[in-house]
Amino acid sequence: MRGTDPLVELQTDLHPPLSAHEAAVEADRCYFCYDAPCVTACPTGIDVPLFIRQIQSGNPHGSGKTILDENILVGMCARVCPTETLCEQACVRQTAENSPVKIGALQRYATDVLQAESTHPYQRAAATGRSVAVVGAGPAGLACAHRLAMYGHSVTIFDANQKPGGLNEYGIAAYKTVNNFAQAEVEFVLDIGGIEIKSGVALGVDMKLSELASQHDAVFLGIGLGDVNAPGIDGESLKGVENAVGFIARLRQTQDYKSLDTGNHVLVIGGGMTAIDAAVQSKMLGASEVTIAYRRGPEQMNASEYEQHLAQTHGVVIRHYLQPLRYIDNGSGYVASVELEQMSVSDGVLTGTGNTTILQADQVLTAIGQKLQSAPLEGASLELKGNRIVVNADRQTSDKKIYAGGDCIAGGDDLTVSAVQDGKLAAEAINRQLA
Amino acid sequence: MADLTSTFAGIKSPNPFWLASAPPTDKAYNVNRAFEAGWGGVVWKTLGEDPHIVNVNGPRYGVVYSADRRVMGINNIELITDRPLQVNLDEIKQVKKDWPDRAMVVSLMVPCEEKNWKEILKKVEDTGADGVELNFGCPHGMSERGMGSAVGQVPEYIEMVTRWCKETTAMPVIVKLTPNITDVRYPARAALAGGADAVSLINTVSSIVSVNLDTMSPEPSIDGKGSHGGYCGPAVKPIALNMVAQIARDTETARLPISGIGGVTTWRDAAEFLTLGAGNVQVCTAAMTYGFRIVEELTTGLSRWMDEKNYSSVESFVGLATPNVTDWQYLNLNYVTKARIDQDKCIQCGRCHVVCEDTSHQAITQQKNGQRYFEVIDKECVGCNLCVNVCPVENCITMEQLTTGADPRTNNNISAEYQNWTTHPNNPMATS
Numbered sequence: 001m002r003g004t005d006p007l008v009e010l011q012t013d014l015h016p017p018l019s020a021h022e023a024a025v026e027a028d029r030c031y032f033c034y035d036a037p038c039v040t041a042c043p044t045g046i047d048v049p050l051f052i053r054q055i056q057s058g059n060p061h062g063s064g065k066t067i068l069d070e071n072i073l074v075g076m077c078a079r080v081c082p083t084e085t086l087c088e089q090a091c092v093r094q095t096a097e098n099s100p101v102k103i104g105a106l107q108r109y110a111t112d113v114l115q116a117e118s119t120h121p122y123q124r125a126a127a128t129g130r131s132v133a134v135v136g137a138g139p140a141g142l143a144c145a146h147r148l149a150m151y152g153h154s155v156t157i158f159d160a161n162q163k164p165g166g167l168n169e170y171g172i173a174a175y176k177t178v179n180n181f182a183q184a185e186v187e188f189v190l191d192i193g194g195i196e197i198k199s200g201v202a203l204g205v206d207m208k209l210s211e212l213a214s215q216h217d218a219v220f221l222g223i224g225l226g227d228v229n230a231p232g233i234d235g236e237s238l239k240g241v242e243n244a245v246g247f248i249a250r251l252r253q254t255q256d257y258k259s260l261d262t263g264n265h266v267l268v269i270g271g272g273m274t275a276i277d278a279a280v281q282s283k284m285l286g287a288s289e290v291t292i293a294y295r296r297g298p299e300q301m302n303a304s305e306y307e308q309h310l311a312q313t314h315g316v317v318i319r320h321y322l323q324p325l326r327y328i329d330n331g332s333g334y335v336a337s338v339e340l341e342q343m344s345v346s347d348g349v350l351t352g353t354g355n356t357t358i359l360q361a362d363q364v365l366t367a368i369g370q371k372l373q374s375a376p377l378e379g380a381s382l383e384l385k386g387n388r389i390v391v392n393a394d395r396q397t398s399d400k401k402i403y404a405g406g407d408c409i410a411g412g413d414d415l416t417v418s419a420v421q422d423g424k425l426a427a428e429a430i431n432r433q434l435a
Numbered sequence: 436m437a438d439l440t441s442t443f444a445g446i447k448s449p450n451p452f453w454l455a456s457a458p459p460t461d462k463a464y465n466v467n468r469a470f471e472a473g474w475g476g477v478v479w480k481t482l483g484e485d486p487h488i489v490n491v492n493g494p495r496y497g498v499v500y501s502a503d504r505r506v507m508g509i510n511n512i513e514l515i516t517d518r519p520l521q522v523n524l525d526e527i528k529q530v531k532k533d534w535p536d537r538a539m540v541v542s543l544m545v546p547c548e549e550k551n552w553k554e555i556l557k558k559v560e561d562t563g564a565d566g567v568e569l570n571f572g573c574p575h576g577m578s579e580r581g582m583g584s585a586v587g588q589v590p591e592y593i594e595m596v597t598r599w600c601k602e603t604t605a606m607p608v609i610v611k612l613t614p615n616i617t618d619v620r621y622p623a624r625a626a627l628a629g630g631a632d633a634v635s636l637i638n639t640v641s642s643i644v645s646v647n648l649d650t651m652s653p654e655p656s657i658d659g660k661g662s663h664g665g666y667c668g669p670a671v672k673p674i675a676l677n678m679v680a681q682i683a684r685d686t687e688t689a690r691l692p693i694s695g696i697g698g699v700t701t702w703r704d705a706a707e708f709l710t711l712g713a714g715n716v717q718v719c720t721a722a723m724t725y726g727f728r729i730v731e732e733l734t735t736g737l738s739r740w741m742d743e744k745n746y747s748s749v750e751s752f753v754g755l756a757t758p759n760v761t762d763w764q765y766l767n768l769n770y771v772t773k774a775r776i777d778q779d780k781c782i783q784c785g786r787c788h789v790v791c792e793d794t795s796h797q798a799i800t801q802q803k804n805g806q807r808y809f810e811v812i813d814k815e816c817v818g819c820n821l822c823v824n825v826c827p828v829e830n831c832i833t834m835e836q837l838t839t840g841a842d843p844r845t846n847n848n849i850s851a852e853y854q855n856w857t858t859h860p861n862n863p864m865a866t867s
């Protein structure tokens with residue numbers, strides 16, 4: 001039950017699945033728009049009007065298939081997509097009555113039906129004898145592997161982690177993906193056959209990119225952003241100061257939430273989805289006060305209005321125009337409080353005002369962005385931009401044999417659904433290249 | 436994926452979904468778009484003789500909405516094609532050449548003279564079309580000129596014109612029937628007698644959809660006046676289903692292929708027409724409401740259902756429901772049902788109670804121990820189904836058959852035996 005025990009809340013779907021009745025009522029609201037804005041707004045271009053019409057006409061299986069044709073990891077996307085800034089924002093009923101068709105929930109309804117069936121909905125084409133190495137078993141790598149397998153290529157996925165899934169397994173908020181869904185979805189993807197996963201194998205440590213490229217007909221890099229940014233201020237090594245991504249990974253992997261080292265006064269630094277997730281989950285874990293400190297104003301936050309609201313309704317306080325200056329020791333190596341500076345923006349330039357404030361905090365979670373690791377790409381001279389890999393429209397890197405997608409490429413929007421699209425587009429291009 | 440290919444009256448198409456003769460099939464531009472979208476065939480907008488007719492220049496359509504503004508029915512006062520005959524013929528020829536695997540049927544309506552029909556048939560043959568459909572159905576405009584439903588309402592004319600056509604051409608001849616008659620079996624039999632290869636039905640139903648209460652004009656209004664039009668769309672489906680079943684059940688016409696038309700919107704509607712005996716279906720209003728892309732829902736939905744039910748071809752389930760359509764007098768009077776309300780699903784709106792209380796048999800409670808509570812009183816329930824129909828929640832109220840004991844309403848023991856009205860003691864004309 002939501003709203004009773006916070007730990008239960010952590011394991012309860014933020015958006016519970018629709019019942020058949022709810023799905024019928026909601027599907028009925030779709031207008032089957034021409035050249036529908038929701039389709040354009042979806043990074044994977046799912047045919048939304050058609051899949052909803054198939055729900056309307058009592059064909060949820062066909063509906064699920066329509067969705068999976070464009071997005072094989074749609075189960076996760078239906079749970080984590082910020083639909084309020086994508087398809088649902090574009091819905092014409094949002095314009096008409098401020099209440100879009102619940103596209104995300106309907107998508108989940110249709111794909112739940114299909115994924116519950118025992119037979120995988122796709123078949124492999126005859127084996128081509130070609131092999132592709134995929135590095136990273138996150139959404140980008142998995143989507144790429146599935147599409148390649150469909151075309152009959154044989155795929156080996158290498159992943160540094162013990163479990164596949166990437167941030168689906170280690171990053172997404174617990175209350176968005178309950179009941180071990182990330183692993184269930186990985187299995188669903190692998191059911192097509194022709195994909196082998198090698199876990200605990202890291203590019204740059206256990207093998208080199210040049211080796212992979214010579215052993216396979218093509219390589220796809222879906223390595224995400226393995227490194228994190230740190231504010232670079234005094235006291236970063238104090239106990240209780242931690243990167244939010246690492247904290248969430250621990251949280252997602254624990255069997256016993258009570259054993260997690262969590263604070264009572266938690267300060268989260270950052271303004272994106274990761275900051276919100278870290279804050280809300282801290283609250284659910286039982287912290288009495290959780291504050292997000294963000295250095296700019298509410299409009300600049302990367303977290304959507306909906307996400308900000310979600311944090312606030314869970315008792316998280318969001319404070320703007322505050323930047324940390326130093327973490328203060330409690331005398332025995334633990335963080336006790338944080339000194340922050342009041343910021344101001346004039347003509348778009350962020351400057352400190354010199355006024356500072358001290359906030360009590362026995363846990364600090366920093367969520368100020370992730371960056372590409374350098375080790376995996378060592379030796380290969382791939383073109384980078386802003387520390388991310390440069391690709392063309394086919395997701396091909398400056399090395400014609402190497403493709404990349406997901407968070408690790410330049411110009412992306414760091415969403416699960418975009419990673420899936422990158423993987424799919426790269427697979428299509430690789431398939432054409434190998435033909 | 437199930438095999439959707441269809442052969443209707445000898446005409447092949449990749450699926451059983453054709454567009455009916457109407458604006459969606461008015462010219463090459465539309466039909467090319469339809470074929471690109473995946474439609475199996477078209478019946479081209481009805482051709483007539485030159486000089487071509489003219490349409491009104493004001494609104495042609497009226498509409499009936501459901502409460503949420505979903506289109507339930509459209510009514511129109513459009514006539515047949517308003518373009519020169521040769522323009523249509525040239526386009527038909529080209530489109531058939533470009534899409535050889537799709538069905539191309541040409542709808543025709545000319546004055547009721549043998550030479551007029553024979554002349555136009557020759558011209559259609561030149562186009563390479565797969566067949567013709569005789570439009571004996573249009574209820575407005577053309578009927579006042581002795582064509583359309585004016586022919587379709589007189590079985591002798593139907594038979595005569597059909598015969599002329601069959602004598603003239605080797606193309607399959609489909610006779611399109613009007614629903615604006617009392618018993619559709621007579622025109623169907625007449626078509627058969629004239630040699631028709633198939634019938635198609637229904638054309639539109641004579642109608643006035645609304646009156647503007649400010650201007651006192653029926654709608655659509657042309658300069659303050661309106662005339663009756665032809666009604667179509669989801670609202671007419673029940674009329675069409677019944678007429679299809681009547682022809683499919685009639686011993687004389689049972690083997691006559693039927694193209695089912697009227698309100699087909701989803702794959703399910705199509706499946707219903709087919710199981711009642713139609714060999715394929717034609718669609719107009721749904722395309723005019725949502726565009727050609729609905730054919731993707733139609734084909735994927737039908738094929739999924741066929742896979743689920745193990746029907747390998749369209750023919751394999753055509754007519755499976757026909758034998759279950761019977762006359763009232765043969766219905767089993769020993770089949771006793773009572774309504775059942777699933778309390779877990781009930782949202783307590785009370786609609787079932789009030790309709791039963793006000794308009795039926797006072798068989799649903801409104802409270803229990805002072806609380807809102809809706810429950811069926813078996814002693815009063817006649818099993819009429821009204822509560823099921825008005826309940827807003829699917830499967831909340833269902834009908835359950837009583838198979839043992841006595842019916843609490845009549846105290847009669849439930850009998851497993853079949854008994855109908857023809858032998859019932861209350862029937863003065865009972866046969867035994």
Ligand SMILES: Cc1cc2nc3c(=O)[nH]c(=O)nc-3n(C[C@H](O)[C@H](O)[C@H](O)COP(=O)(O)OP(=O)(O)OC[C@H]3O[C@@H](n4cnc5c(N)ncnc54)[C@H](O)[C@@H]3O)c2cc1C
Binds near residue numbers: 138140173223417
């Ligand atoms: C806390 C958090 C919450 C988020 N919430 C949302 C959300 O609600 N909705 C949303 O749409 N997006 C969300 N995102 C973003 C989303 O998770 C990412 O955009 C998406 O996972 C990117 O997919 P990817 O495949 O590119 O990379 P990842 O998911 O990061 O996967 C990369 C994989 O590569 C492996 N790898 C890395 N380096 C190596 C190496 N050298 N050798 C071998 N394997 C390697 C990793 O182990 C990992 O499995 C969130 C991100 C974070 C951090």
Ligand SMILES: Cc1cc2nc3c(=O)[nH]c(=O)nc-3n(C[C@H](O)[C@H](O)[C@H](O)COP(=O)(O)O)c2cc1C
Binds near residue numbers: 515721
């Ligand atoms: C605007 C309009 C024009 C039509 N014109 C023709 C016609 O020229 N010839 C014809 O046989 N039927 C004509 N029809 C009838 C349709 O072909 C079809 O029989 C009818 O609309 C029922 O099908 P539906 O419920 O799918 O619309 C027309 C229907 C509409 C709505």
